Amino acid sequence: MALELPALPYDYDALAPFMSRETLEFHHDKHHMAYVTNGNNLLKDSPHAGKSIEEICVAAFNEKNAGLINNVGQHYNHIHFWHWMKKGGGGTKLPGKIAAAIDADLGGYDKFKADFIAAGTTQFGSGWAWLAVKDGKLAIMKTPNGENPLMHGAHPILGVDVWEHSYYIDYRNARPKYLEAFVDSLINWDYVEEMHAKAVG
């Protein structure tokens, strides 16, 4: 089954002024599309072609297949990234179960916010910062390039793209400002709650 570029779940103007139409046009239409095209080329004649995208992520990492790790990994990461944001998102009103888990496992919302932003700020070069479920508990993680928590024995439930293509048009080099805006004004906590429920079974 070929990889396919999903449509954005909102209009290109929906996330402005925190993420502009121009950023979404380049990021979704060009960058995400390239991962889909490259991923499909790499999967041609691959024994992994019929597997789920989650299974391919794990297999690629175990085999140290850099091409698949980065292109199929990035396809997985971006499919969810578009849903991890929404118009009018962010802020401190979280759904009950994820709020309780953040309190229990991460020391509360303020500490979550500081640690999540710190993970994104300190990821050297390109990569992602994550909120993930590992061994039944929430954990903050960061990964380089196209890697994701699936490749490290965890289930991602929120991720923020810290590749420059995600913020350079709107924030130039100010990655911490972008991360602050993502947490305060963009996170779609309902989608995080949904992924959390699936991850903890």
Ligand code: MN3
């Ligand atoms: Mn990206």
